[in-house]
Amino acid sequence: MDNKREQILRAAENIIANDGLHNLSMQKLAKDAGVAAGTIYRYFADKDALIDxxxxxxxxxxxxxxxxxxxxxxxxxxxxxxxxxxxxxxxxxxxxxxxxxxxxxxxxxxxxxxxxxxxxxxxxxxxxxxxxxxxxxxxxxxxxxxxxxxxxxxxxxxxxxxxxxxxxxxxxxxxxxxxxxxxxxxxx
Amino acid sequence: MDNKREQILRAAENIIANDGLHNLSMQKLAKDAGVAAGTIYRYFADKDALIDxxxxxxxxxxxxxxxxxxxxxxxxxxxxxxxxxxxxxxxxxxxxxxxxxxxxxxxxxxxxxxxxxxxxxxxxxxxxxxxxxxxxxxxxxxxxxxxxxxxxxxxxxxxxxxxxxxxxxxxxxxxxxxxxxxxxxxxx
Amino acid sequence: MDNKREQILRAAENIIANDGLHNLSMQKLAKDAGVAAGTIYRYFADKDALIDxxxxxxxxxxxxxxxxxxxxxxxxxxxxxxxxxxxxxxxxxxxxxxxxxxxxxxxxxxxxxxxxxxxxxxxxxxxxxxxxxxxxxxxxxxxxxxxxxxxxxxxxxxxxxxxxxxxxxxxxxxxxxxxxxxxxxxxx
Amino acid sequence: MDNKREQILRAAENIIANDGLHNLSMQKLAKDAGVAAGTIYRYFADKDALIDxxxxxxxxxxxxxxxxxxxxxxxxxxxxxxxxxxxxxxxxxxxxxxxxxxxxxxxxxxxxxxxxxxxxxxxxxxxxxxxxxxxxxxxxxxxxxxxxxxxxxxxxxxxxxxxxxxxxxxxxxxxxxxxxxxxxxxxx
DNA sequence: GATGAATGAGCCTTCATTCAT
DNA sequence: AATGAATGAAGGCTCATTCAT
Missing domain, CATH: 1.10.357.10 (Tetracycline Repressor, domain 2)
Incomplete structure (x- = not known):
């Protein structure tokens, strides 16, 4: 199910909206998105790519x-x-x-x-x-x-x-x- | 002399203008301002106060x-x-x-x-x-x-x-x- | 067919010869050997056993x-x-x-x-x-x-x-x- | 005292001799050398430089x-x-x-x-x-x-x-x- | 007051391994 | 048997902050 990508993007948006970009850590993002930290890297090459x-x-x-x-x-x-x-x-x-x-x-x-x-x-x-x-x-x-x-x-x-x-x-x-x-x- | 406070603020402004806020580290700031890292904390409670x-x-x-x-x-x-x-x-x-x-x-x-x-x-x-x-x-x-x-x-x-x-x-x-x-x- | 075991060993040898042991990751090995990562574990207990x-x-x-x-x-x-x-x-x-x-x-x-x-x-x-x-x-x-x-x-x-x-x-x-x-x- | 540099090198040598290079983690090195992880980086640019x-x-x-x-x-x-x-x-x-x-x-x-x-x-x-x-x-x-x-x-x-x-x-x-x-x- | 070496929590990322399919 | 998405511990490294001098 490709909605994991979507989950991650939405969680990232949410964090940035609430706490600002500088509070977007991959650890927190993973937790909020309900996935493991490593999972994010299956969908995005790195943090920059995610933000892109x-x-x-x-x-x-x-x-x-x-x-x-x-x-x-x-x-x-x-x-x-x-x-x-x-x-x-x-x-x-x-x-x-x-x-x-x-x-x-x-x-x-x-x-x-x-x-x-x-x-x-x-x-x-x-x-x-x-x-x-x-x-x-x-x-x-x-x-x-x-x-x-x-x-x-x-x-x-x-x-x-x-x-x-x-x-x-x-x-x-x-x-x-x-x-x-x-x-x-x-x-x- | 209180121009150390001024030096620090100007160096901070300069760094943010050139390299962005995320490149403002206290060590670089100290170096650019020509003071020791610890000195900054005599003028500002912490990084947040400095930015304030x-x-x-x-x-x-x-x-x-x-x-x-x-x-x-x-x-x-x-x-x-x-x-x-x-x-x-x-x-x-x-x-x-x-x-x-x-x-x-x-x-x-x-x-x-x-x-x-x-x-x-x-x-x-x-x-x-x-x-x-x-x-x-x-x-x-x-x-x-x-x-x-x-x-x-x-x-x-x-x-x-x-x-x-x-x-x-x-x-x-x-x-x-x-x-x-x-x-x-x-x-x- | 047991040539999968052989494929894996050859791919591992190849990777180590070219890129060094520290570049032998199970994911790369799986890819190079043309099998899924999980498959390697059907033939070898773990990475150590594989290297053994x-x-x-x-x-x-x-x-x-x-x-x-x-x-x-x-x-x-x-x-x-x-x-x-x-x-x-x-x-x-x-x-x-x-x-x-x-x-x-x-x-x-x-x-x-x-x-x-x-x-x-x-x-x-x-x-x-x-x-x-x-x-x-x-x-x-x-x-x-x-x-x-x-x-x-x-x-x-x-x-x-x-x-x-x-x-x-x-x-x-x-x-x-x-x-x-x-x-x-x-x-x- | 510059013997901290020495402490770190000796601890590194010790770890590699006993456990092999692949067991030399900066965390362990710091612990064995009796310094904080960050301290290593005051003496060596990075792990490669340390090994050099x-x-x-x-x-x-x-x-x-x-x-x-x-x-x-x-x-x-x-x-x-x-x-x-x-x-x-x-x-x-x-x-x-x-x-x-x-x-x-x-x-x-x-x-x-x-x-x-x-x-x-x-x-x-x-x-x-x-x-x-x-x-x-x-x-x-x-x-x-x-x-x-x-x-x-x-x-x-x-x-x-x-x-x-x-x-x-x-x-x-x-x-x-x-x-x-x-x-x-x-x-x- | 001033220094800067030292700290260690926290960051991004990798990867051996598992397990539902 | 085979897959590969998912996991999460662990790795290298940075940096705000402290404190002995």
Whole structure:
């Protein structure tokens, strides 16, 4: 049964989410995953490889979560859905799952190789931008800049929620989302 | 002479900036700081306390950098100055100083205690927001939301620059800054 | 079919010859022998037993090699043939077979039990000595002493060749062999 | 006090002599040497470096023992003294010291670098050979061949004594030594 | 105050062996 | 008989911390 690999990855994610990467020891991981220490090495070459895999795995989960239903409805609907998915991702601060910020701290997240993987995984987002620009609904800027204006506020609010444990009111969030949408729209 | 404490903190910052937190060993720190390993323990209770102090120390430096001249000129000038200070901070990738992102990775940065310190350190920013709201130049929203809209795009772009190593053109950044400023301005 | 036992022994010999005893892991052995790890334990009680068997097995091969044709021709011919077989054994540094020196390093080679086996295996040598002594062609000394005088130089030269990788000229070897033969001959 | 380094080397030698190299664990070594595991690493970079040093250290001891008084008296006296020093070295099978055979099994003993060190350490032997050849007391052969004829029998007898635990009678050894000396002397 | 040698718990990893299939 | 996934003890090594000097 290959769910042992899955058990290990989930236990690793859990430990990092709760105690931080520096508390991820192979001994503890084995115990939490319910396997023997040696077993981990049947599935992952070494600790680095395990983290590599976890990084990709988590990114995929995050992307799936954020981009869910990102292709249905009007462009504005799709934008808002993504925006709130980011918020929801931040709100879902179960201690069992790595959040986006923790993910970016994983070693290797900045490697050229991984950034390529990230680009591919978030391809739908770039399609959305392209479509919107083509229809004159978004400013014709570099995607990086658009993302910063449109979604970084949401990412930042997530971080804030995570750090303080406090949530915002839905109406407040709606207003911010609205302002983000306006910010990247061509001025009438 | 208390500059030994300073030597130690600077050496620690330097090591983390260059090699990462996980390469900060007390022996290497002692060597780089030019003191004996035991000496560190005369100034800091233990490694955690050292990092606690470094975290506050670095935050203060960062705040000083970002809020430099934040009280001169028109409100828009002050806003723009802060916004570009954030960008400059991201661009200034000296190997000698911790950058903002590295700072946020330091363990304990999310503790209630440290967040309180952070709030105090960035008090001038809240004063700016208060002043601007009073003059009707900014939307009357929670400071957290305002910050997200106004500055998170800059923070995000810094992160992007660090990760990819690429810089943006000044004109592009000006445009984004401008859009941030508009985003939080009341729609006349 | 019992050739699985043989496969395992050959694979073990091969690994030790190429990579050294300390690289003989049961997993690698299983892989190289083309069997499952557990299967080895159907043929050998444990790793020690496997090495025990390999030791005997290799000794037998070595003895066969050295004593080949050791019963044909004049006593001097037989002596010389053995002497040069020892040299040839040292020169034959195939990577597939353990050489004599590697053999002597196998744990347990000095056990009383194994030495008895060694004595039996080299019985023909003792017969040769007995015959030669009876004919007055060799000094009437303890076989151990005779062996030391007659063959240890050859063994030593092999070791030297293995260590340095250099070979000696045939004429030089002939001279040494000749001097060995003289050394154990009664002084006219 | 730098005798900790010495303690560690002696404990290592002791363990290898008694239990074999594969039983030399850093844990056991630390315990036997009366230091903490980490302390070993203050004196030796790692296990390999420790063994490297031990190899040189033991070779030096062996050479000192064998070459003791090797420059006094007639050439034959010197020859016999060395020959019997080799025997004595083998007889001195205290379990506390590595013998020559064990020494040659230490990893790295065959490296070019170490062989060079060996050559230097045994330089007096080569001087002896040179002197004897110049005086016409020894055959004009390669030193390697001379050594094989003259001393390998002694080395072999040592090995034998070590393996069987039995000693030879002094008169027997005298005879063998004598035959070795004759073997390398020019046939009048 | 300052030193740095010494400590030993804890880390990552390997591998002989077992056992359910 | 054969498999190979799983085990977990043990190995080499690091490093935060202490303490005699």
């Amino acid at each position: 895999e976890l990084r990709r795995d988590v990114l995929t989960q995050i992307a799936n979560f954020i981009l869910e239903d990102a292709s249905k409805g009007s462009l504005e609907d799709r934008f808002r859905r993504i925006w709130f998915n980011i918020i929801r991702l931040g709100e879902t601060c179960t201690l069992e799952r790595l959040n986006f910020e923790q993910y970016t701290h994983l070693p290797g997240a900045n490697s050229e190789e991984h950034r390529k993987f990230e680009r591919e995984t978030f391809a739908p987002l770039h399609l959305l931008f392209a479509e919107a620009k083509a229809q004159g609904l978004m400013l014709d800027m570099d995607d990086e800049l658009l993302f910063a204006l449109a979604f970084e506020p949401a990412v930042g609010l997530c971080r804030r929620m995570r750090r303080t444990g406090l949530n915002f009111q839905q109406s407040e969030l709606e207003q911010v989302c609205d302002l983000c949408w306006r910010a990247i729209k061509p001025h009438q | 102090e470094l975290r506050r120390d670095v935050l203060t430096q960062i705040a000083n950098f970002i809020l430099e001249d934040a009280s001169k000129g028109s409100l828009e000038d002050r806003f723009r100055r802060i916004w570009f200070n954030i960008i400059r901070l991201g661009e200034t990738c000296t190997l000698e100083r911790l950058n903002f992102e590295q700072y946020t990775h330091l363990p304990g940065a999310n503790s209630e205690e440290h967040r309180k310190f952070e709030r105090e350190t960035f008090a001038p920013l809240h004063l700016l927001f208060a002043e601007a709201k009073a003059q009707g130049l900014m939307l009357d929203m929670d400071d957290e939301l305002l910050f997200a809209l106004a500055f998170e795009p800059a923070v995000g772009l810094c992160r992007r620059m660090r990760r990819t190593g690429l810089n943006f053109q000044q004109s592009e950044l000006e445009q984004v800054c401008d859009l941030c400023w508009r985003a939080i301005k009341p729609h006349q | 068997e390999l030791r005997r097995d290799v000794l037998t091969q070595i003895a066969n090699f050295i004593l080949e044709d050791a019963s044909k021709g004049s006593l001097e011919d037989r002596f010389r043939r053995i002497w040069f077989n020892i040299i040839r054994l040292g020169e034959t540094c195939t990577l597939e077979r353990l050489n004599f020196e590697q053999y002597t390093h196998l744990p347990g080679a000095n056990s009383e039990e194994h030495r008895k086996f060694e004595r039996e295996t080299f019985a023909p040598l003792h017969l040769l000595f007995a015959e030669a002594k009876a004919q007055g062609l060799m000094l009437d000394m303890d076989d151990e002493l005779l062996f030391a005088l007659a063959f240890e130089p050859a063994v030593g030269l092999c070791r030297r060749m293995r260590r340095t990788g250099l070979n000696f000229q045939q004429s030089e070897l002939e001279q040494v062999c000749d001097l060995c033969w003289r050394a154990i001959k009664p002084h006219q | 040093e031990l190899r040189r250290d033991v070779l030096t001891q062996i050479a000192n023992f064998i070459l003791e008084d090797a420059s006094k008296g007639s050439l034959e006296d010197r020859f016999r003294r060395i020959w019997f020093n080799i025997i004595r070295l083998g007889e001195t099978c205290t379990l506390e010291r590595l013998n020559f055979e064990q020494y040659t099994h230490l990893p790295g003993a065959n490296s070019e670098e170490h062989r060079k060190f060996e050559r230097e350490t045994f330089a007096p032997l080569h001087l002896l050979f040179a002197e004897a050849k110049a005086q016409g007391l020894m055959l004009d052969m390669d030193d390697e061949l001379l050594f094989a004829l003259a001393f390998e029998p002694a080395v072999g007898l040592c090995r034998r004594m070590r393996r069987t635990g039995l000693n030879f009678q002094q008169s027997e050894l005298e005879q063998v030594c004598d035959l070795c000396w004759r073997a390398i002397k020019p046939h009048q």
